[in-house]
Amino acid sequence: MGLIRDGRLVPDPFTDVSALEELPAGVALIVSFEQWQAHRDALLAGGQPLGLRLNSDQPPQLVATDLERLAVIALDFPRFRDGRAYTHARMLRERLGFTGEVRAVGDVLQEQLHFMQRCGFDTFEVQGPDPEQAWRTIAGDHTVWYQAANDARPRALDRRTSPDQ
């Protein structure tokens, strides 16, 4: 498993401590919503970059007022079938104006990467031995989309009406 951004494995500066008891000091952390609630002020006082991992039943509106203090929102897919995080990602981008990193974590399948990217995710914890290969495999799968979403890709109907797009 590794973190993919723009089709490339990238180093992950964050340590996901959402499942841990202790919060280490001095490193970039991704914490759970519960940890955030319990230790918010101490975490902010620490000065390190912070991220928040939200479960699929925790809408990002819960932390709407804290978003500018957070560098990463990691949205969890407990099972690939649980599609709530697609909506949560769009809410983060389109409703709450979040411009930081939106990370897909959990049961992230390669076939879902297109949908995730379109909904506003920009990094992906992809399973399997070769995440870059997984990305390359699906890269050419779709060149036509019927809907506008969070990425800049034009809809088929926009391309119909203005062929330059």
Place this chain on the structure above:
Amino acid sequence: MYRYDEFDHTLVAERVATFRRQVRRRLSGELTEDQFKPLRLMNGLYLQLHAYMLRVNIPYGCLSSRQLRKLAFIARRYDRDFGHFTTRQNIQFNWIKLDETPDVLAALAEVEMNAMQSSGNCIRNITADQFAGRARNEIEDPRPWCELIRQWSILHPEFSYLPRKFKIAVSGSSNDRAAVKLHDIGLYLRRNADGVVGFEVIVGGGQGRLPYVGHTIREWLAKEDLLSYLEAVLRIYNLGGRRDNPQKARIKVQLNALGPDEFRRLVDEEWAAIRNSTLLAVPRAEIERITSYFADPAWETLVDSPATLADQRSADPAFDAWYRANVVPHRAPGYAIVNLSLKAPGIAPGDLTADQMDKVADLADRFSLGELRVSHRQNLVFPDVRQVDLALLWQELQSLSLATPNIGRLTDIIACPGLDFCSLANARAIPVAQDIGRHFAGSASLEDIGELSINISGCMNACGHHHVGNIGILGVEKNGQEFYQLTLGGSSGEDASLGDRLGRSISAAEVPIAIEAIVTQYKTLREADERFLDTYRRVGIDSFKDSVYGERPERRRAAA
């Protein structure tokens, strides 16, 4: 009919190429069946009792003769020479081999068809009135809006992993032939007080284990707001639909838990936030482009009720009986809508052989401008037949066993594949339909009995729509034996209702006898031209209990 342009073609071709790769990975063992399952389901491929089943979309029931010939080719080349039309304007092939599936999908793509999202927890095939654009009492043709919704729903990035499947139906007629109120979202084209045509939006209908007639959550929606409103409904569902129990994951459960008013409030709140989003605006030019594909064909200038037709009807009572049962008025003078019954006695409802498909395609070219339709009651329709051609067409259809005069009548039975094919079923459905069909075959009283729907499901999942049959038949299993539970008074029309349970379940052999008893009682009780459904609603279920269970005292004791 809608025709694919380069973008539609590319999208489907890419989908086929992707699936070909996924099948290769499955066959090589790189993907486990568990990993492969969601991928194949999104492409309409189920694993049934004996083989893979491929479900192909016939969007809003429209089919060309060219497409039907391709379905015949697929049935012959990749299946066992037949296909099965379902209650959702799909055709299913029951004996498909996994390694050949990509080739089948490629063959479909050649004629602008696909199996995308015909399965899985996503937005399924958009269905509509099979008489769309031809019926006389239509407010407006629903097909352009169906196509717009179809495109919006395909590979939707946000709504491809919903809590459960999601079905949308649209009707432009005041006579609901599309079971609109039994869908997750049902849309009726409606005129508002100012005479402007928009949509009534009905949410939360459905069948299965928890049947509900949908609630109107918006009396009238402007056409330009259609996609933003659908998006709002789907978003509320995607976030709030239950994901802990598949039996309770449909939007009907969410809506009924919240109550229609609270559900409406949530949708309206979300809709207010996205209503003016440029992401969801559809330019007028695109609406016009889509609508242009559904323009009226070049009908000839003809007159209604030509003298030859009257002569032919009076000369041949069999032709006249077929005319009265299977021919529907058309909005163009001199034309008729013709139903092809796939319910000949002893035939599995909805089945059509490859040879029949080819011949029907030829007849569609000769008699119906190359187009046909598929109905949710598992029949076919020729939408544009000249009235002067009806007698000739009838003769041709007779030779194909597609002229049984029973549309809307007792033997026009809906049945799911049941235990003969389906891994979910508890009981067989097709043989029960065949038994009823044979029991009443040739019965001159079918016309006298009039409008009466019988729907048969082989299990609680209700694919055979038993809840909304005037007479519903549900297969149940008791101690390893098949029994059938009857319900009365269901309707899938604009007056939709769920049937009431009649009493204890009965054996397969008793079903035709029970149906006959119910019908006899109806004929005794009915007033004037009253339909079965109206008589039932007037007199209630008790009047029918005795006729089925009361004749033999020992049966009544056994039931107690």
